[in-house]
Amino acid sequence: MKTLKLKIALLFCLVSMICTGQKCKNSKRTFKRAKKHLIEDKIIKATKFRVLFSKFSKIATVNFVKSDKGYYLSLMFGREFGARVDIMDDNPLVVQFINDSIMTIYPDRSTPGKFTLPITTEVNKPFYKVDREQLELFASQPIHYVKIYFTSDKVSEKNRGLDDSGTFFDFEILSERFQSNLIDAANCMLQL
Numbered sequence: 001m002k003t004l005k006l007k008i009a010l011l012f013c014l015v016s017m018i019c020t021g022q023k024c025k026n027s028k029r030t031f032k033r034a035k036k037h038l039i040e041d042k043i044i045k046a047t048k049f050r051v052l053f054s055k056f057s058k059i060a061t062v063n064f065v066k067s068d069k070g071y072y073l074s075l076m077f078g079r080e081f082g083a084r085v086d087i088m089d090d091n092p093l094v095v096q097f098i099n100d101s102i103m104t105i106y107p108d109r110s111t112p113g114k115f116t117l118p119i120t121t122e123v124n125k126p127f128y129k130v131d132r133e134q135l136e137l138f139a140s141q142p143i144h145y146v147k148i149y150f151t152s153d154k155v156s157e158k159n160r161g162l163d164d165s166g167t168f169f170d171f172e173i174l175s176e177r178f179q180s181n182l183i184d185a186a187n188c189m190l191q192l
Contacts (some may be wrong), residue, residue, distance in 0.1 A: 024188035027063065034065040034074065037127055038108075041067035047188050049076065050181040052146065053171045057081060060148070060171075062182060064135070064189045065127070071135055071189060072127040073105065075148070079122050083154035084113040087126045091149035091166060097141035098179065105130055113152075124150070132190070139186035142179035145172050 030046040049061040057080035065072040075093065079085075088110040095103045107126040115122050130138075147161070147168045161168045173179050 024191065030063045030065070030074065033125075034067070034072070034127075037074075037125070038065070038067055038072070041069045043067050045189065045192060047185040050185055051178055052143070052181065053173050053178055055171060058169065058171070060146075064130075064138075064182075064185050066189055066192055071130045071132065072108065073130050073138075074127050075125070077124045077148060081120050082122045083152060084115065084122055085124065085150040085152040085155060086110065086112045087124050087148070088151045091151060093128050093149070094147040095143055096145040097137065098144050099141050101137065101141065103134055103137060105134065135186050135189055138182050139190055140183070142176070143173055143182065144179065146170065
């Protein structure tokens with residue numbers, strides 16, 4: 001009888017750890033990256049990178065960061081064979097969720113694009129400010145569509161969109177796995 005109770009208790013602990021996200025741990029890589037960008041903040045937690053989309057020559061990974069000054073969505077956006085683009089502090093990231101709600105967030109500061117090795121790869125690494133309510137939306141809804149606004153006059157018209165808010169790259173996220181990739185990470189942040 002004791003063995004059965006012990007097994008049930010262990011099973012309950014395991015299930016509660018999985019359901020409540022106790023498995024959430026800081027990622028050393030994203031923690032260091034956050035410390036490098038958010039110099040004046042004390043970093044409390046940084047989740048692992050999750051793929052947001054991967055289409056042809058473009059990929060975006062994101063993670064969440066909590067500091068003593070608030071929450072951030074950190075974006076790493078890479079493009080092959082592209083002209084350099086800058087993401088300025090007035091260039092929003094627009095996220096549309098499966099339930100059709102739309103969120104617009106802004107970078108904490110301007111971040112110029114950089115070329116990496118090989119020289120044909122261009123990378124942007126902005127940190128977008130998010131509040132707890134926005135984090136709760138990321139934790140509860142899969143993502144359907146994103147628009148990454150940027151500043152550049154070197155990107156051809158056929159490779160970009162243009163509207164009243166500016167110039168953007170847009171991506172429809174069709175993979176159910178990628179759509180739900182941020183739910184666990186956002187829930188992990190909300191536990192703090």
